[in-house]
Amino acid sequence: MTSARTQFSPHLDTVDKQIVRALQLRPRAPFSLVGSVLGLSEQTVARRFRRLQRDGLVRVTAGFHARAFGFTSWIVRVRCRPEGAPAVADALARRDDVSWVTIMSGGWEVTFNLSAHSERDAEELLVRLLPKATTVIDVSAAAVLHSFAGADPADWQGWRDVLDADQTHRIRTPPTAARPPAPTRAVWSPRDGDQAILDALVLDGxxxxxxxxxxxxxxxxxxxxxxxxxxxxGVIYLDVDIAPAATGNTAPVVLWLTVAPGRLDAVGHAVAAHPTVPFAAALTGPANIMASVTTATLDDAYRFITDALGPLDGVTGFEVTPILRRVKHAGTYLVDGRLSVSPAAPVRPATAPARRGTR
Known part of the structure; x- marks a missing residue:
């Protein structure tokens, strides 16, 4: 007998994509407004969104900016023996201060994001725990200096064309204020009730x-x-998580760019402006820009490198690493390319950033 899991199809039609794009533009937009803009009933919009949510394809959530709590966000690459990478990735995914984990490069590298609660916590993981694991060959970590893409739910623009200019304007009305920069020092002063509010928004934005x-x-x-x-x-932000299974991008890659200092900002913004790039950031270390590229095939990745990256002045070197498997995505486990049915556990941002992710 064929199981319900086998029968599941992640296909999204045009209306589904329009609803998701509307929520990217305005994550808490009332279903009545979305329905009015799309020519649908409020009940139809609500039913479709809840199906996408139930099937692990879309999730609206909240996250916390690491700098709002005085934390540093790190991008860490762990080179492993191939047989040990899954265990290392699973162990990292269980940590509250790790928001995403991927297995890359044919299964011998684990890359993850760490927003350590303190310098001591970062040192404990990066200097003591990981290097001592028998399957770990070496560890390299780079601090995130600046985010070019990834601080707004609409940064991934793969479905930007499903809404026309008028629909986009109506969804955004009243105009949203410019997103404030992430604070450079701890600014959050918790009040009574804050924790309950934040816990609820992490589970459902x-x-x-x-x-x-x-x-x-x-x-x-x-x-x-x-x-x-x-x-x-800028203490918290709302985001829309879209499962890889929903996008059809089955050959994502990560680019590690070496860019001349005087061209760092220009190249970072140029890469981030591409519709296939949901995340791009300036880093410390030899590769000073990292970008994730959501491509359907490796041919698409090749065209991105030659057509989008090639003409950029200032790029002196690059490395491409294919993503073999995503283990954790924006604070949620991934199963067969879908967001885990089990929601992320509530967090305690007074002492630690959200599992959902920090930027």
Whole structure:
């Protein structure tokens, strides 16, 4: 007998993609507004979104900027013996301070993001624990200096053309304020009820204000103002996670670029502007820009390198590493390319950033 899992199809039609794109532009947009813009009923939009959510294809969530808590975000590459990479990746994925984990390069490299709670925690993992693992060959870590793409849910623009200019404008109305830069020092002063609000938003970024107010034991007006204040201060952000199975991008790669200092900003923004790039950042270390590229085939990756990267002035070297398997994605486990049915556990940002991810 064929199982329900085998029968599952991750196919999204045009309407599904329009709904997801609308939420990328405005993660908490009312279903009534999305329906009005798309010519659908509120019930139809809600039903379709909940199906995508239930099937592990789309999730609206909240994350925390590491710098809002005085933490450093690291990109770490762990070279392993091939037989040991899965165990290393699974162990890293269980950590609350690790938001994404991938197995790369034919199964011998594990790459992950670490937002250490303190310098001591980072040293413990990077200097003591990982190097002593019998299957680990070496470890290299680079600090994130600046994010070019990845700080806004609309940064991945693979479905940008499913909405026309008028629809995009109507979804964005009232105009959203410019996203504030991530704070460079700890600015979050927790108040009573904050933890309950943040826990709920990590699990579901579209949690109704009435539910947030009940969880926090406060009024509807106060919870609205507090959420707005945390967003405006750059302490938290809302995001839309799209499972790899939903996009059809089965051959993603990571680029490690070496760029002349005077061209670092220009190249970073040029790479980030490409619709296939959901994340790009300036790093410390020999490769000073990292970018993830969501491509459907390796031929597409080749064309990106030759057509988009090739003409850029200032790129003096590059490395391409294919992603073999994503183990954790934006704080959520991945199973067969889908977001895990089990939600991420609530977090305690007073002492640690969210599992969902930090930037």
């Amino acid at each position: 579209r949690t109704e204000y009435s539910a947030l107010a009940r969880a926090a034991g406060t009024t509807l007006g106060r919870v609205r103002r507090r959420v707005d204040a945390l967003l405006a201060a």
